[in-house]
Every structure is written in C-alpha cells, then in structure tokens.
Amino acid sequence: MTGLGADCPPDLVAAIGDARRIWIGTHVDPDGDAYGSLLGLGLILRSLGKTVTLACQDPAPREVDFLPGLADVVAQPPTDVDLAIAVDAADCGRLGKLYRAEGWALLPTVVIDHHGSNPGFGRWNWVAPQAAATCQMLTALALREGWPIDRDTARCLLTGILTDTISFRTTNTTAGTLEAAAALLARGADLSDLSALIFGRLPLPGLRLIGRAIERLTVEGPFALTWLNEADLSDLGARPGDGKEVTRVISMAEEPRVVAILRDKGGGKVDLSLRAKPGVDLLAAAAALGGGGHPQAAGARLLCSLEEAKTRVLAALTAHVRLPVDGSTVPAADLGPADLGPADPKPTDLKPTAPTGDATVEGSA
Numbered sequence: 557m558t559g560l561g562a563d564c565p566p567d568l569v570a571a572i573g574d575a576r577r578i579w580i581g582t583h584v585d586p587d588g589d590a591y592g593s594l595l596g597l598g599l600i601l602r603s604l605g606k607t608v609t610l611a612c613q614d615p616a617p618r619e620v621d622f623l624p625g626l627a628d629v630v631a632q633p634p635t636d637v638d639l640a641i642a643v644d645a646a647d648c649g650r651l652g653k654l655y656r657a658e659g660w661a662l663l664p665t666v667v668i669d670h671h672g673s674n675p676g677f678g679r680w681n682w683v684a685p686q687a688a689a690t691c692q693m694l695t696a697l698a699l700r701e702g703w704p705i706d707r708d709t710a711r712c713l714l715t716g717i718l719t720d721t722i723s724f725r726t727t728n729t730t731a732g733t734l735e736a737a738a739a740l741l742a743r744g745a746d747l748s749d750l751s752a753l754i755f756g757r758l759p760l761p762g763l764r765l766i767g768r769a770i771e772r773l774t775v776e777g778p779f780a781l782t783w784l785n786e787a788d789l790s791d792l793g794a795r796p797g798d799g800k801e802v803t804r805v806i807s808m809a810e811e812p813r814v815v816a817i818l819r820d821k822g823g824g825k826v827d828l829s830l831r832a833k834p835g836v837d838l839l840a841a842a843a844a845l846g847g848g849g850h851p852q853a854a855g856a857r858l859l860c861s862l863e864e865a866k867t868r869v870l871a872a873l874t875a876h877v878r879l880p881v882d883g884s885t886v887p888a889a890d891l892g893p894a895d896l897g898p899a900d901p902k903p904t905d906l907k908p909t910a911p912t913g914d915a916t917v918e919g920s921a
C-alpha cells in the first residue's frame with residue numbers, strides 16, 4: 557500500500573481504541589462517501605466490540621439505498637458516549653443537527669475527512685486532502701491497524717470510493733485509491749454489482765427529465781443552455797433527487813465549452829448549474845451572477861424570471877468566460893462559434909459545488 561493511513565495521528569487511533577460507546581456522524585445532504593464511511597466504520601467498530609450509534613440528519617441518497625444497515629441510522633445521536641466521530645464532514649456546520657454545542661463541543665471528538673478546507677474541528681483530526689474519498693482513508697487505516705473488514709464493510713467502503721471518484725474517473729484517483737479498492741475487492745466487495753447499483757439505475761421520471769432537458773437544449777456559440785421547471789417534475793411524477801443526473805448527462809455534450817442548466821423553482825427563484833470543459837474557468841461568470849463553485853463546476857441562485865435568467869446567464873458567460881484558443885485564452889465575446897478551441901477529451905474532476913445542490917457528487921471539493 558502507498559502511505560495513506562500512516563499519516564493518521566496515533567492519538568486519534570488510541571482515542572478510538574480506548575472508547576467503548578461511540579457515535580459516528582456524517583454530513584447533511586449526504587452522498588455515497590458519507591454513508592459508505594458511516595456504515596463501513598460502524599461495522600468495523602462493532603466488530604471490535606464497541607457500542608456504536610450511527611447518525612445522519614438526512615436519509616441516504618437513492619443511488620446507495622441498497623447499503624447494509626441503513627435502517628440503523630438515527631437522526632439524533634445520544635449524548636452519553638465516550639467519543640463522537642465525524643466522517644466526510646468538511647466542517648461542523650456540515651453535521652447539521654448532529655452538531656449541538658452541548659453535544660459535539662463537550663465530547664471527545666474525532667474528525668476523519670478528505671476535504672482540504674476542513675479546519676480540523678475535532679479534538680483529534682485526520683484530514684487527508686490527497687485521498688479521493690473518506691472511504692479510501694478508512695480502508696487504509698483499517699488495513700494498517702489490522703481492523704476486520706468483512707464483506708459488508710468492504711461493500712460500504714468501496715461504494716464511497718466509487719461514488720466520490722465517479723467510478724475512478726476523477727483527477728484525484730491515484731494508485732492509492734486503486735490499492736484501497738483492490739483490498740476491498742479481495743475482501744468480497746463486488747465491483748460490477750456495486751457499479752450497476754450505483755450508476756446503472758435511474759427511475760423513469762428521472763430519465764424523462766433528462767429527455768426534456770435535451771429537447772430544450774439551445775446553443776449560442778460556445779454555450780449551451782437548457783431548463784426545467786416545477787411543472788416538469790409534477791408532470792413526470794418525479795421525486796426530489798430524480799433530476800440529479802440531468803446536469804451530468806447534459807454536460808457530456810461535446811461541442812459546447814460551457815453548459816448551463818436552469819431550474820425554475822417558481823416564485824422568481826431560478827437555480828443555475830454551470831459545467832465547463834477543461835481549460836475553461838467559470839468562476840468569474842458565476843461570481844457575476846452572485847454564485848460560486850469550482851472552475852469547471854459552478855452555480856448560482858438567480859432571483860428573477862426564467863426568461864430574464866436565460867438572458868443574464870448568457871450575458872455573464874459572454875462577458876466573463878475566457879476560452880482557450882491555440883494555447884492562449886480570449887474572452888468568449890471575441891469568439892464566433894467557428895473559433896472554438898480544440899476539444900479536450902481528458903476526464904475531469906467535476907466536483908459540483910453549486911449552491912443548487914443538484915450535482916451528482918459531493919458539494920465541497
């Protein structure tokens with residue numbers, strides 16, 4: 557194995573070893589890594605003889621609704637424990653209702669996370685931004701410590717790695733990520749079954765929402781734009797979360813350098829998701845619209861009508877997006893559609909952080 561796991565503070569491991577009653581919590585609006593970490597570490601610590609409560613403010617997302625032990629997860633953890641552990645949560649606010657001053661602040665606390673922005677909000681902290689997933693960290697730690705990883709544990713941990721790396725496709729997928737995954741396969745995790753469950757299922761309303769978004773796609777030079785509204789959701793019988801895949805599928809369009817997906821929430825609120833090809837930086841355009849995110853995945857909430865939002869988004873993209881042309885960049889406003897730079901087929905780490913929260917992967921890089 558590469559070195560990950562070796563950098564886990566010994567005091568942190570000792571704190572876990574000494575505790576008998578533990579609660580483990582993860583972040584609000586959870587993803588596969590959140591629940592994979594929660595359930596996987598829970599199984600490990602129970603097999604070590606500890607009394608463990610698993611907590612999350614929100615239920616598991618649909619794509620990981622098959623994980624073992626979901627029914628055990630509670631929304632409010634007990635206070636009479638020896639230790640609280642937060643996994644995959646970038647700050648205490650991400651714990652949502654699990655973070656209560658009289659709870660978290662008064663308990664001995666451990667933080668295990670891979671978000672570089674994590675301030676280390678526990679008494680003992682292991683933050684490893686080089687890890688592609690918190691589940692990768694937990695796998696490395698369990699292997700180093702000789703903690704048991706049975707088949708269910710391996711499935712939980714591999715699920716977190718698969719979801720955070722979008723099946724080993726993100727730029728932060730390393731040899732260490734694959735080594736952790738290999739160790740989990742060797743312990744009974746089923747890669748093809750898990751992949752089919754996580755990435756190969758979409759309820760029909762979600763599929764039909766993608767169809768509507770594709771039909772409405774309009775192209776303006778290097779930019780493509782589409783939209784959905786609340787009526788689409790109700791027409792198609794879609795449930796919250798069914799539209800998650802829309803952004804990912806639309807962003808596969810090869811010719812546009814930037815795609816914009818507008819979701820008209822009604823009442824003059826429009827959520828915007830922006831996705832860009834490698835080499836294109838969306839941040840200035842997102843900032844001009846009052847939003848933010850990452851260079852290639854950004855978003856904003858616009859307080860206006862859908863029609864006005866379309867106009868504002870195209871204006872902001874035209875004014876603020878610089879497109880790569882022959883190694884240099886020029887403002888999009890100076891380019892006609894014939895002047896698009898070469899397509900870069902490299903997969904990119906699309907880590908959406910849009911305030912819209914519609915993305916397929918977790919919210920902070």
Ligand SMILES: [Mn+2]
Nearest residue numbers: 589644689690
């Ligand atoms: Mn994660």
